[in-house]
Amino acid sequence: AQSVAQPEDQVNVAEGNPLTVKCTYSVSGNPYLFWYVQYPNRGLQFLLKYITGDNLVKGSYGFEAEFNKSQTSFHLKKPSALVSDSALYFCAVRAAFTSGNTPLVFGKGTRLSVIA
Amino acid sequence: GAVVSQHPSRVICKSGTSVKIECRSLDFQATTMFWYRQFPKQSLMLMATSNEGSKATYEQGVEKDKFLINHASLTLSTLTVTSAHPEDSSFYICSAPGTGLISTEAFFGQGTRLTVV
Numbered sequence: 431a432q433s434v435a436q437p438e439d440q441v442n443v444a445e446g447n448p449l450t451v452k453c454t455y456s457v458s459g460n461p462y463l464f465w466y467v468q469y470p471n472r473g474l475q476f477l478l479k480y481i482t483g484d485n486l487v488k489g490s491y492g493f494e495a496e497f498n499k500s501q502t503s504f505h506l507k508k509p510s511a512l513v514s515d516s517a518l519y520f521c522a523v524r525a526a527f528t529s530g531n532t533p534l535v536f537g538k539g540t541r542l543s544v545i546a
Numbered sequence: 547g548a549v550v551s552q553h554p555s556r557v558i559c560k561s562g563t564s565v566k567i568e569c570r571s572l573d574f575q576a577t578t579m580f581w582y583r584q585f586p587k588q589s590l591m592l593m594a595t596s597n598e599g600s601k602a603t604y605e606q607g608v609e610k611d612k613f614l615i616n617h618a619s620l621t622l623s624t625l626t627v628t629s630a631h632p633e634d635s636s637f638y639i640c641s642a643p644g645t646g647l648i649s650t651e652a653f654f655g656q657g658t659r660l661t662v663v
Contacts, residue, residue, distance in 0.1 A: 439587075462650055473552065473639050473654040474590075481650050520589065531578045531595075531643060534652055538589040 432457045434521050436537035443511045444545050451506040451540045453495075453521030460526035463504040464534060465495055468518045477519075480504060481526075491515070511544045518542075548574045550642050552655025559630055559662055567625045567658045569640035576642035579623035580652070581615060584637040596623045630662040 433456045443449045455461055462481055466474040478489025485497040495506045504521060518541050522534040549572040559565050569579055577598045582590040594610075596602040596617035604610045612634075614626040623642075627634055640655040 464652075466654075471555070471637070471657065471659055473550075473656040474641075476651060476653075479650065529643075531597075533580045533592050533595060533641075536589045539587075541587075 432523055432525060432535045434523050434535055434537035436519075436521055436540045438540050439538075440541045440543065442543045442545060445513055446510050449508050449511045449515070449542065449544070451519050451521075451542060453504045453506065453537060454502050455504060455521070455523045456502065457523050457525050461504075461523050462526050462528075463495075463497060464522040465489065465493070465504075465506050466520045466522065468520065468539075474520065477506070511542075513544050513546050516542055516544045548572075548642075548644050548651075548653045550576070550640060550653045550655045552640055552658060554658060555656055556659045557661070559660070561631055561662055562629055564626055564628045565630055565660060567627075567638055567640075567660075569623050569625075569642070569655045571621045571642050571653075574642075574644065575620040576623070577620060578643055579617060580641040580643075581613075581623075581625050582639045582641065584639060584657075590639060593625075627660065630660070632662045635660055635662045 435454045464479045465477040478487050480487045480497045488494045493508050518539045520539050521537040551570045579596045581593045584590050593608045594602045594604045596615045598617045602615035617623040639657045641652045644651040
């Protein structure tokens, strides 16, 4: 069975400081990994994904994530946080080479609060 | 890019009535649509998977007679909450997998906030 763990319910960071939102996963075989962001009463917006290739993935709005197979992690990072980054962030996984008709499994989400 | 349009974004209904939520894929064909439910400060829980032209597959614990799903065309899937009760109040989100070059991605509707009074 697939699962995703986001160990932090809440992450607080000062504007301008680097931020990290943690994610670890469990899946049979290789993973496809995703990060989504959700603003209040809105659907999920895609940030970035890891499918194959370079372990460092760059996505929207200056976010990046590093796939670490040995640690089964896919932490989301940004060098300099903005107040507008404050939102709920979800990590998701599904097994590689499964069709798109296989639903993603989500972590419970991490609320990021960037303080001016 | 691929867009999934979900309506309504917010609905308030009386207990005992039914509410229909629509999700449309605007620029691609969605043979599959996932329906999720999100409780406050919690993750997305998969409720069911709808497939165009066939019956939906429901996750364990989800009442199929209460949450009616129809996927009559390649661009439209609907979720009807029948005989709604206050405990059905939640945020509902649909999602469709991409096709072709974007088949590894999933695209989400804007979500529907349902409040049953």
